[in-house]
Amino acid sequence: MSETKEHRKPKEYINPYLGGVLLGLVLLTTIYITGRGLGASGAVKSAVVATVDVVATEHAHNSPYMGQFLSDDEGPMNNWLVFEVLGVIVGAFISGTFAGRLKLTVEHQPKITSKTRLIFAGLGGLLFGIGTQFGRGCTSGTALSGMATLSLAGFIAMLSIFGTAFLLAYFFRKLWI
Amino acid sequence: MGPLVTQGIIDPAWNNLIALLVGMAFGFILESSGFSSSRKLAGVFYGYDFVVLKVFFTAAITAALGLLLMSSIGMIDLSKIFINPTFLGPGIVGGIIMGFGFIMGGYCPGTSFCGAAIGKIDAIIFTLGMFVGILIFSELFPLYSDFFTSGAMGNILVTDVLGIPAGLFVLLLTIVAVGAFYVTGIIEKRVNNPKS
Numbered sequence: 001m002s003e004t005k006e007h008r009k010p011k012e013y014i015n016p017y018l019g020g021v022l023l024g025l026v027l028l029t030t031i032y033i034t035g036r037g038l039g040a041s042g043a044v045k046s047a048v049v050a051t052v053d054v055v056a057t058e059h060a061h062n063s064p065y066m067g068q069f070l071s072d073d074e075g076p077m078n079n080w081l082v083f084e085v086l087g088v089i090v091g092a093f094i095s096g097t098f099a100g101r102l103k104l105t106v107e108h109q110p111k112i113t114s115k116t117r118l119i120f121a122g123l124g125g126l127l128f129g130i131g132t133q134f135g136r137g138c139t140s141g142t143a144l145s146g147m148a149t150l151s152l153a154g155f156i157a158m159l160s161i162f163g164t165a166f167l168l169a170y171f172f173r174k175l176w177i
Numbered sequence: 178m179g180p181l182v183t184q185g186i187i188d189p190a191w192n193n194l195i196a197l198l199v200g201m202a203f204g205f206i207l208e209s210s211g212f213s214s215s216r217k218l219a220g221v222f223y224g225y226d227f228v229v230l231k232v233f234f235t236a237a238i239t240a241a242l243g244l245l246l247m248s249s250i251g252m253i254d255l256s257k258i259f260i261n262p263t264f265l266g267p268g269i270v271g272g273i274i275m276g277f278g279f280i281m282g283g284y285c286p287g288t289s290f291c292g293a294a295i296g297k298i299d300a301i302i303f304t305l306g307m308f309v310g311i312l313i314f315s316e317l318f319p320l321y322s323d324f325f326t327s328g329a330m331g332n333i334l335v336t337d338v339l340g341i342p343a344g345l346f347v348l349l350l351t352i353v354a355v356g357a358f359y360v361t362g363i364i365e366k367r368v369n370n371p372k373s
Contacts, residue, residue, distance in 0.1 A: 013217075016228045017358075019210030020235020026202045027236060028243040032252070033187065033195060035180030036259040037240075038203055040287035041311075044304065048311045065318035083193045087200020088207070088287060089294045095208035096295030104296040107215055121215075121299040124282015125289065125306020126313070128275050132286065133314040134325070135271025137261065139285040142268075144233060146261040148240035150343055152335045153261035156268045157275075161285075162221075164276020169222035172280045176219045 011099040027148055034080070037145025041132035043085035045069070049076040065133075081141075109176060120175055135160075179253035204291055213291040215283025215299060222280060224368040227361040234354040241347050265328030282306065 013019075031037055049069045052060040053076060060066050069076055096102050108117035132138045135157055137146070143161060146154020181187040182195075210232050211217040220226025247253040279285060284292060284303045292300025318325070336346050 013211040016231035023236035024239025027240040032179040035183035083196035084200035088204035091201035091204025092208035092291035092294035122306040125303035126310040128278030129307035129310020131274030147237040160272025
């Protein structure tokens with residue numbers, strides 16, 4: 001009589017409308033306290049600026065783009081968004097731990113290889129990074145927070161990001177379905 | 178009256194701690210809603226999972242309604258909050274490039290941090306890609322520095338452009354969202370349980 005212990009199934013995700021209301025309340029609270037919304041890509045920019053500042057200080061200070069984000073009294077990592085994103089990672093880790101979703105894995109649909117998934121994840125990240133700089137923020141800082149404050153920039157970002165992805169969905173369908 | 182830090186009611190020294198706590202709540206909710214999975218996020222583009230639309234729209238409307246309500250009872254001074262500045266051309270071009278990144282990579286920046294936090298290697302690679310992308314943008318900046326500041330419209334609101342009151346706009350947005358939730362619910366069912 002061999003009884004195999006079943007793997008503990010990960011918990012289900014919460015109701016998306018509940019998630020949306022909670023996220024909206026966090027965003028609202030953030031604006032109420034700090035006067036600004038949430039963000040994400042800005043922290044990566046700070047990391048880029050900080051890294052270049054360490055490995056090629058002169059180059060960073062002379063750079064017409066990066067130079068703007070360097071000051072003499074404060075390091076580029078001492079920044080609201082850097083702390084917020086550290087919080088995001090901790091919060092997601094806690095949620096994933098409680099829900100039994102912690103797993104080192106490459107997530108992809110069965111019809112493609114892990115290698116393909118990783119190549120496109122890298123390329124996608126690269127493009128997203130470039131896009132965030134032209135767009136002055138990403139889905140969090142410009143689209144979501146921008147829409148909440150009714151800024152035109154927020155609606156432009158939302159429509160152009162999701163509109164483009166919808167138009168391209170057919171051409172990249174093999175990656176996902 | 179808010180915003181508390183801007184108005185000097187809370188000392189800015191608390192800023193980083195507030196950022197950490199706010200971020201934790203943000204990350205916890207994103208992960209609990211399934212935003213740590215690229216396959217779940219990409220579902221919105223193929224009709225098998227509309228979680229992105231549901232969470233994103235609900236959150237934006239909740240916060241927008243909350244701001245209007247808090248402003249009407251004098252809890253927050255809306256003239257003191259940050260309004261993302263609009264640069265028309267760069268905003269659209271940036272959004273298009275991000276759209277390419279989204280459909281290829283399956284994540285956006287915030288969600289890739291959530292995926293990375295629970296061990297998704299593809300999400301870690303996505304964040305490294307972002308790092309490289311921002312570096313490339315910065316290195317090539319002189320090529321498009323003029324374009325980058327073009328189309329400046331200032332801290333303009335969508336309601337300024339449309340010429341309608343904020344309350345009416347948020348009401349219309351809510352109606353559109355509820356309609357979208359209903360229609361996408363039907364699509365989701367058909368895509369996931371196709372009748373032969």
